[in-house]
Amino acid sequence: MFTSTGAGQRLNLIYTMQKSYLSRQVQSSILSSMVNTSPAPAAPYAQVKQYLKKHLQRGRWPPGALMPSEAELVAEFGVSRMTVNRAFRELQVEGLINRVQGVGTFAASLHRVSSTLKIRDLHSEIVARGHAHHAEIHVAREESATAAVAERLGLLKGAAVFHTLIVHHENDVPLQCEDRYVNPACAPDYLRVDFTQTTPTHYLLEVAPLWEAQYSIEAAAPTAREAKLLGIARHDACLIMVRRTVSRNLPVTVARLVHPGSRYLLEGQFKP
Amino acid sequence: MFTSTGAGQRLNLIYTMQKSYLSRQVQSSILSSMVNTSPAPAAPYAQVKQYLKKHLQRGRWPPGALMPSEAELVAEFGVSRMTVNRAFRELQVEGLINRVQGVGTFAASLHRVSSTLKIRDLHSEIVARGHAHHAEIHVAREESATAAVAERLGLLKGAAVFHTLIVHHENDVPLQCEDRYVNPACAPDYLRVDFTQTTPTHYLLEVAPLWEAQYSIEAAAPTAREAKLLGIARHDACLIMVRRTVSRNLPVTVARLVHPGSRYLLEGQFKP
DNA sequence: AAGTGGTCTAGACCACTGG
DNA sequence: CAGTGGTCTAGACCACTTA
Numbered sequence: 226m227f228t229s230t231g232a233g234q235r236l237n238l239i240y241t242m243q244k245s246y247l248s249r250q251v252q253s254s255i256l257s258s259m260v261n262t263s264p265a266p267a268a269p270y271a272q273v274k275q276y277l278k279k280h281l282q283r284g285r286w287p288p289g290a291l292m293p294s295e296a297e298l299v300a301e302f303g304v305s306r307m308t309v310n311r312a313f314r315e316l317q318v319e320g321l322i323n324r325v326q327g328v329g330t331f332a333a334s335l336h337r338v339s340s341t342l343k344i345r346d347l348h349s350e351i352v353a354r355g356h357a358h359h360a361e362i363h364v365a366r367e368e369s370a371t372a373a374v375a376e377r378l379g380l381l382k383g384a385a386v387f388h389t390l391i392v393h394h395e396n397d398v399p400l401q402c403e404d405r406y407v408n409p410a411c412a413p414d415y416l417r418v419d420f421t422q423t424t425p426t427h428y429l430l431e432v433a434p435l436w437e438a439q440y441s442i443e444a445a446a447p448t449a450r451e452a453k454l455l456g457i458a459r460h461d462a463c464l465i466m467v468r469r470t471v472s473r474n475l476p477v478t479v480a481r482l483v484h485p486g487s488r489y490l491l492e493g494q495f496k497p
Numbered sequence: 498m499f500t501s502t503g504a505g506q507r508l509n510l511i512y513t514m515q516k517s518y519l520s521r522q523v524q525s526s527i528l529s530s531m532v533n534t535s536p537a538p539a540a541p542y543a544q545v546k547q548y549l550k551k552h553l554q555r556g557r558w559p560p561g562a563l564m565p566s567e568a569e570l571v572a573e574f575g576v577s578r579m580t581v582n583r584a585f586r587e588l589q590v591e592g593l594i595n596r597v598q599g600v601g602t603f604a605a606s607l608h609r610v611s612s613t614l615k616i617r618d619l620h621s622e623i624v625a626r627g628h629a630h631h632a633e634i635h636v637a638r639e640e641s642a643t644a645a646v647a648e649r650l651g652l653l654k655g656a657a658v659f660h661t662l663i664v665h666h667e668n669d670v671p672l673q674c675e676d677r678y679v680n681p682a683c684a685p686d687y688l689r690v691d692f693t694q695t696t697p698t699h700y701l702l703e704v705a706p707l708w709e710a711q712y713s714i715e716a717a718a719p720t721a722r723e724a725k726l727l728g729i730a731r732h733d734a735c736l737i738m739v740r741r742t743v744s745r746n747l748p749v750t751v752a753r754l755v756h757p758g759s760r761y762l763l764e765g766q767f768k769p
Numbered sequence: 770a771a772g773t774g775g776t777c778t779a780g781a782c783c784a785c786t787g788g
Numbered sequence: 789c790a791g792t793g794g795t796c797t798a799g800a801c802c803a804c805t806t807a
Binding site: 268269270304305306307308311325326327328329 | 796
């Protein structure tokens with residue numbers, strides 16, 4: 226039922242579990258002298274979690290296999306059920322296990338792996354690489370919304386919107402053409418910002434806390450104007466991201482970010 | 498200190514908190530008759546979490562503002578501290594708040610928003626759209642690894658690797674050209690699988706639980722062979738994803754997935 | 770009926786921060 | 789020092805599943 230490979234019994238817990246707070250106090254004072262040498266005492270729930278993770282990784286419970294019940298782990302580690310439960314709950318959030326009430330806990334097949342794609346500020350990204358960033362502002366004005374833009378910003382056609390068209394350079398090489406429409410209700414001072422000093426992304430995240438975002442990524446040829454601004458040929462492939470952000474139920478902005486394919490790479494990583 | 502907008506006091510909890518289990522039992526039996534009509538009773542921790550989330554969204558605590566302490570919410574909702582703590586902890590994991598021990602809980606600026614990009618199985622994706630999927634197998638054999646492939650799979654140059662080249666069609670339109678190398682140690686039977694019936698992605702996830710993945714996404718022109726296989730022109734933009742997965746410290750596979758830009762779109766969404 | 774996970778509680782000890 | 793979050797416990801009730 227619970228093959229005792231024996232790798233995680235009570236004794237293996239770093240702060241050897243106690244039954245009364247009295248004994249814990251004693252333990253703690255004993256530990257305090259160790260703390261200076263050992264790196265991190267690690268909370269019991271974290272140790273149980275780590276134990277489960279390690280054995281999952283080693284294949285002790287192959288995908289779909291039934292794992293020990295909370296009660297079994299309580300007995301094995303000598304901790305309370307809430308502690309074991311927390312370890313399990315966090316593993317579930319991480320997608321490593323599936324739990325079914327009344328049945329048991331199972332090792333996940335890890336099909337639903339996902340990695341995160343952050344909304345990044347290009348300026349910080351470039352500076353982080355130790356390169357120079359400079360922005361070329363081609364448009365920064367108020368316009369009346371076209372039907373498409375109005376719809377995406379939740380405004381009426383013809384309503385006032387702010388429009389900026391900025392080309393970002395990394396060490397004088399054009400890296401991104403940012404065509405952006407902003408809802409004036411969310412950022413009334415948008416046009417007074419000096420975008421050679423800060424980026425729209427950065428500024429908007431400051432004034433309008435982000436609550437929702439949608440994006441799409443595709444590969445396509447740039448428009449004639451974009452090609453000219455980026456200094457590339459009309460048929461060169463570009464990585465195009467269209468992003469729409471919403472703050473407190475109010476659409477903030479829609480942006481079309483065009484990157485020369487030869488100069489931009491989106492990277493990601495997943496680790497459990 | 499805790500402006501009583503009063504939107505979430507004890508009485509607003511759906512299963513009106515009690516002090517003894519006796520009274521809870523009574524409550525529960527009363528509730529059981531309501532359950533048929535009301536949709537979801539919602540656990541107290543979830544209600545507290547929802548309450549906080551709602552007020553964060555409404556801007557009651559602007560980014561950086563100090564939020565109520567656990568003790569205050571305990572008093573306000575009449576629940577135990579562990580319950581409030583769980584609500585806070587989950588909001589922290591979601592990135593909506595920052596907590597500092599000894600200081601307090603603060604509304605996050607929501608800068609570090611991220612969305613998830615899942616590893617998807619193309620077959621399921623196509624079928625989910627109600628379309629027909631069919632795979633055309635062009636290569637499926639053992640080869641000796643080139644230096645580049647060997648390095649990414651953790652093998653020696655010249656070692657045996659499995660190589661498949663498959664073109665996936667959605668309703669007879671080529672959608673993806675999948676060029677994949679597989680580590681035989683992880684999937685010894687790989688070449689015996691009928692890939693007109695299942696996809697490499699699906700099969701590999703079955704035999705080798707995923708423990709780590711790295712990917713990059715870029716826009717570029719296809720190779721001459723890819724263009725031919727996909728039925729597109731040499732200069733048409735493609736969305737190219739290169740993915741490497743690792744299972745239990747052993748590299749499993751590296752794949753180059755090429756999609757005609759005009760037929761493929763990567764989408765994502767973030768919601769708190 | 771027995772076993773499982775889902776959840777709540779009341780109280781506790783701790784480490785950390787700030788005045 | 790008081791206040792904050794981080795965590796653990798022992799026991800409890802519940803809903804659910806399986807036999």
